[in-house]
Amino acid sequence: QVLLVQSGAEVTKPGASVRVSCKASGYTFTGYYVHWVRQAPGQGLEWMGWINPNSGGTNYAQKFQGRVTLTRDTSISTAYMDLSRLRSDDTAVYYCAGEARAATRFWFFDLWGRGTLVTVSS
Amino acid sequence: QSALTQPPSASGSPGQSVTISCTGTSSDVGGYNYVSWYQQHPGKAPKLMIYEVNKRPSGVPDRFSGSKSGNTASLTVSGLQAEDEADYYCSSYAGSNNFVFGTGTKVTVL
Numbered sequence A: 001q002v003l004l005v006q007s008g009a010e011v012t013k014p015g016a017s018v019r020v021s022c023k024a025s026g027y028t029f030t031g032y033y034v035h036w037v038r039q040a041p042g043q044g045l046e047w048m049g050w051i052n053p054n055s056g057g058t059n060y061a062q063k064f065q066g067r068v069t070l071t072r073d074t075s076i077s078t079a080y081m082d083l084s085r086l087r088s089d090d091t092a093v094y095y096c097a098g099e100a101r102a103a104t105r106f107w108f109f110d111l112w113g114r115g116t117l118v119t120v121s122s
Numbered sequence B: 001q002s003a004l005t006q007p008p009s010a011s012g013s014p015g016q017s018v019t020i021s022c023t024g025t026s027s028d029v030g031g032y033n034y035v036s037w038y039q040q041h042p043g044k045a046p047k048l049m050i051y052e053v054n055k056r057p058s059g060v061p062d063r064f065s066g067s068k069s070g071n072t073a074s075l076t077v078s079g080l081q082a083e084d085e086a087d088y089y090c091s092s093y094a095g096s097n098n099f100v101f102g103t104g105t106k107v108t109v110l
Helices: none
Strands: A003-006 A010-012 A018-025 A032-039 A045-051 A058-060 A068-073 A078-083 A092-100 A116-120 B009-012 B018-023 B035-040 B047-050 B064-069 B072-077 B086-093 B099-101 B105-109
Touching (some): A018 A032, A018 A116, A078 A092, B018 B086, B035 B064
Antiparallel strands (some): B064 B072
16 A cells, blocks of 8 residues: 555644654655645645655745755655744644656645644744 | 635535636646646545646546636536535646645535
8 A cells, every 4th residue: 555654743842843754655765756735724735845755856835945854765765854943833734745756747646644733832 | 936816615515516716827827737636624634636637536536627727727526425525725836846736615515
């Protein structure tokens, strides 16, 4: 079964950093770009950026540049999202999502993790 | 990049059709055929329903269809069923390796 398995919920303080992991299961890790999408409580989906698991290349939404870092560890088929200088409005469910990797980009996500709730509170 | 604009809500009775619009610009929706639609039930991860404007993934009922004209894409759900009640989000490639989602539409089955 093809899955993206995310790490558990996090509670953290303003100004701190958080790391969320996303482990690929049931497929070749380098076969999908990994995107990160967040959803604040009662709000819509917000795209944050993507990483090419093969090359490590990344692209970030302008809003998050300087605060988000996407990395991967191919030896354990895991992608990571680090978000720094956290604020209360970063409280959200963070999803990783997979875009199949081919000669050309597809720009749709047919594989999703279950989400990780990150709560930022003093 | 700014979120694509969707109506906050839409509704229909069982068996009827509902159409959701998704308005962007020539830099996203109008510029590429990379419009996709996602269904999200409360507390669940989004699910891909339409990709590349009008293509359905395997397993998605043919009651779901997509289209695009200019800078506006649309999702139509025909023959509404109770399980179609959910939030729906459009999305589009936005150039320069960027991506954008719509504001979301809550579909209610009356």
